[in-house]
Amino acid sequence: MSKKIILGVFEMMNPSNGMPTWTHPDGRGDDWDRLDYWAGLARELDQAGFDFLFFADTYGYATLGGRMPAEVAAHGIQFPALDPMLAIAALARETRNLGFVVTSPTTVERPYATARRFASLDRFTDGRIGWNVVTGSSQATTDELFGITAKLGHDERYDAADEFLDTCLRFWEHSWEDDAEVRDRAQGMYADPERLHPVSVDGRHQRAHGVFAVPPTPQRTPVLFQAGTSDRGRAYAARNAEAVFIQGQTIPTAAAHVRDIREQAARHGRDPHDVKVVTGMTVTVAATEAEARALREEYEAVLxxxxxxxxxxxxxxxxxxxxxxxxxxxxxxxxxxxxxxxxxxxxxxxxxxxxxxxxxxxxAIRGFQLTGTPEQVADEIEAIIDGTGIDGIMLEPTFGGPAAYRSFIDLVLPVLRERDRVASAAGTPTTLRERFGGAARLAPTHPAHRLTASALPTPAEPSTTAASPAQTPQVLTVRAGGDDLRERENA
Ligand SMILES: Cc1cc2nc3c(=O)[nH]c(=O)nc-3n(C[C@H](O)[C@H](O)[C@H](O)COP(=O)(O)O)c2cc1C
Structure with missing residues (x-):
């Protein structure tokens, strides 16, 4: 049986997505900031059987020599933009199966707030949320906007991101035991304090102390995506990510990339196939090849x-x-x-x-660009999937509006379904992690399971000067035995 292709869409909550196309009649210049527009798009994708809708996001914008070039505002180059995370709960209510992946950077956010937002979204979406963990593009403007003066180098940002994610994982996976939320009306006990564990992190880049406020959610941890393909970015992905976004360009380079990530994941003791790889893809399809080529030329002329x-x-x-x-x-x-x-x-x-x-x-920042008839496009998609080890594709819009998705849904999806390469549209609701082939919770070989709530070293002996019980509520009994994952891995 041939591999089923994961299907997603690559969006940004700005007037054009990537390069400016908002002025074109098939663009979304007047719609991009309306929640109804996104709700309608989410419904269409859900009904067509897509697995996820991804919102890339950044706080920053492009700068030259420290200033915003006139083109950014005048032409609307990924600017202005809204915060897509705030739309996710509303979009989830409009859909049954569709997963949502949203970017949040490790450079300016704080682990606790990030963990709480994603846990809340995991609850509100019934386990259909994923986090694209990035160290962030447009770093210079983001630093300015947030008043950040401590500059980290490229690889150091990823080191800090490891610590950031570990801290979130301690909150999601280790602060609440599975049966800690008892909601026992007879005893008047909401949660069992004995089964809650405070997180303790005193790291180089992150500090956090305390109990997580959100009880375990369907996935506990959102599905972890990663999207930077620098050497350090791939190492980060191999250790942490459950899905990697790439912008594949050719079959050989994408295949090498997939191989590298999976080999590195295996070296971290993970099952390499627990790391799914999804490539960006722009599809321009029409009934005839000539029509498809004309449409592609029309698109390129706008840029x-x-x-x-x-x-x-x-x-x-x-x-x-x-x-x-x-x-x-x-x-x-x-x-x-x-x-x-x-x-x-x-x-x-x-x-x-x-x-x-x-x-x-x-x-621009697109992945594979396919242009042709439905059969030509389907052939090429199959060749890419089978020739690279990639697990899925995410469509990038051309002019910005839903036209490119609609032609893919109407023309290409039926061919891929006929060839048994995509799942049926009428799936039963599951978590996003299950749609990606796993169980609802993180795979057993994910490094999160080697962490504990506390990153502090285990005390050698019980302290003889322990604080009195009044100063040490039961809930603050640190579960001993936690050490820092990186130290163990490096050992
Ligand atoms: C498909 C794809 C999607 C990305 N989405 C985002 C995003 O939403 N926000 C962001 O700041 N960076 C995004 N990036 C950039 C990276 O994730 C990364 O943080 C940045 O490129 C710096 O790391 P690098 O040197 O490893 O590329 C994306 C990259 C790719 C390939």
Whole structure:
């Protein structure tokens, strides 16, 4: 039996998604900030049998030399934007099966608040929530907006993100025992204090002490996604992620990437197939190849070189327009996002800045771009899935509005269903983790299970100067034995 393809959609809560297209009649310039628009889209995807709707998100915006270039506001380059997390509970009520994945950065948020928000969403969505854990693009503007002065380097941001996630995992997985929420009316006991455990973290980057406020939810931990493909980003994914977003470009490079992540996951003692890989994909489909090509040309004509340079700078911190166009991309260095640079450099080590800018204009941050008839597109999707080990695709809109999704649903999905490559649309409601092939809770080999509530070292002997019972309520009895996962792994 052939592998069923996970189906998602890649969205952002801004006027155009990626490059500016909001002025086009098939765009969403007047709709993007209406909750009804997103509710309608979520319903359509749910009814068509999609597994998840992903909202990428960032607090920042693109800057050049520390300032917002005029194009960002004038052309609406991923700006303005709303906070998609606040829409998720409403969208969940409109849908039965669809999962929701939302980005939240580890750089400016705090672990406790993040853990509580996602646990609340896991409750409100009946276990259909996922978290895209990022160290964040547009870091420079985000730091300014939040008044953050302590700057971490690229890899150090990921070290801090490991500690951030571990702290969240301690809250989600280890603060409440499974049967701690008793709701016993006869005894007047809501939760059993003996079965609650305070989290204690005194790390290099994170500190947190106390009991989690949210009882265990259907998934406990949201499905953990990761999306940066730098070397350190892949290592982070292999250790932590249950699903990895990539922007696949060619079958060989994507296959190598998938292999690398799974090999690294195995070295962390995980089942490599507990890490699903999902690639971005833009599909332009029509009844005939000529119509599909014309539609793709119409889309590409909307995109401008200056806007591309601004967006590239926003992600990488590098202004390509200020560099000799003959510069080799392999000579560029950044402490901001490295995924984009690597994408070009790994595909063609000799590629120059001029060519990158030109390709980026039409490609932007998209993954595979497929154009053709329904059969051609379905053939290509099957070739990508079977040739790379990728588990799923997430569609990127072209003009921004729902037209691109609708043509995929009407033209391509029936072909993939006929070939038994996608699940039936009328599935029974499950958690997002189960839709991705697991159980409702984190897989047994996930490193979260090697953590405990407390990251503090186990005391060698019981203290002879213990605080009196009055000062030490039962709930503050730290469950001993917790050590820091990283220390164990490095040992
Ligand atoms: C498919 C995909 C989706 C992403 N979504 C986001 C996002 O929503 N927010 C964000 O700040 N960064 C996003 N990123 C960027 C990264 O996750 C990452 O934090 C950034 O690129 C820096 O890390 P890197 O050097 O490993 O790329 C995304 C990247 C990819 C490939």
């Amino acid at each position: 401008g070189l200056d806007d591309a340079a601004v967006m590239f700078a926003g992600i990488t911190g590098i202004d390509l327009t200020g560099i000799d166009p003959d510069t080799r991309v392999t000579d560029l260095r950044t402490e901001a996002g490295q995924t984009l640079i690597n994408r070009y450099a790994r595909t063609d080590p000799d590629i120059r800045v001029r060519a990158v800018l030109d390709q980026f204009r039409t490609k």
